[in-house]
Amino acid sequence: MKRYIVAVALTAATVLPNLSYAERQDVEVTKEELVARNELPGQSFRDYLTLFKPRKAPVQQMSFTxxxxxxxxxxxxxxxxxxxxxxxxxxxxxxxxxxxxxxxxxxxxxxxxxxxxxxxxxxxxxxxxxxxxxxxxxxxxxxxxxxxxxxxxxxxxxxxxxxxxxxxxxxxxxxxxxxxxxxxxxxxxxxxxxxxxxxxxxxxxxxxxxxx
Known part of the structure; x- marks a missing residue:
């Protein structure tokens, strides 16, 4: 299941109102979680994805040095x-x-x-x-x-x-x-x-x- 990180403060404030601004920048959500909380009213999940970006795990490259x-x-x-x-x-x-x-x-x-x-x-x-x-x-x-x-x-x-x-x-x-x-x-x-x-x-x- 893909997870997404909130990328825009306004959207984060709408979707996750109980978190501080700093916390909103590092919160993962899924479509199912938002739907379960009734936080996708009137818009498709695709609309919301334009304001989200995939979370990318940090990758540390191996080097023989x-x-x-x-x-x-x-x-x-x-x-x-x-x-x-x-x-x-x-x-x-x-x-x-x-x-x-x-x-x-x-x-x-x-x-x-x-x-x-x-x-x-x-x-x-x-x-x-x-x-x-x-x-x-x-x-x-x-x-x-x-x-x-x-x-x-x-x-x-x-x-x-x-x-x-x-x-x-x-x-x-x-x-x-x-x-x-x-x-x-x-x-x-x-x-x-x-x-x-x-x-x-x-x-x-x-x-x-x-x-x-």
């Missing part, structure tokens, strides 16, 4: 949000914003796949405890995870929040793996390359279904 990130509110969330933000910090804080979103996408794709755990923390910590046998090296390299660069963490946390909120379009065509251009793991010769973004190359299995 640090400036865009800096304009976003401080990010927060639950344990899974914190796991994703931490992973982006240790895995991709030196990458471009676009590259950080791509890494976040891979992690989210893994959660959606039956081949991996079904939570962000589960995916990120898979194999942790076995040195260099984990999925994300920073969780099993023998070093304690300490966040020294607060500014960088705040930015990747915003990337994590935006990715979880579905603000970014798909960039990696369903990738569930990636590596830097400096290495070439054995699995890269088996999986299908789907994208190259920043210093990372992205891959997925050679076949895709709704669950993998």
């Amino acid at each position: 640090k400036d865009w990130l800096d304009q976003q509110p401080k990010a927060s969330g639950d344990e899974n949000f914190r796991c994703l933000a931490e992973a982006l910090y240790f895995e991709a804080r030196g990458e471009s914003v676009r590259g950080q979103f791509a890494v976040a996408e891979v992690i989210l794709n893994r959660v959606d796949s039956t081949r991996f755990p079904d939570s962000l923390c589960g995916v990120i910590k898979q194999g942790t405890g076995k040195k260099y046998q984990c999925q994300f090296t920073y969780t099993c390299d023998g070093y304690k995870e300490v966040i020294h660069e607060k500014r960088a963490y705040e930015r990747v946390a915003k990337v994590a929040r935006a990715a979880l909120d579905g603000k970014a379009k798909e960039m990696t065509s369903g990738a569930t793996h990636y590596h830097t251009k400096a290495v070439r793991p054995s699995w890269s010769r088996v999986y299908k390359e789907t994208a190259r973004i920043g210093v990372h190359i992205f891959y997925r299995h050679n076949y895709r279904t709704a669950s993998n």
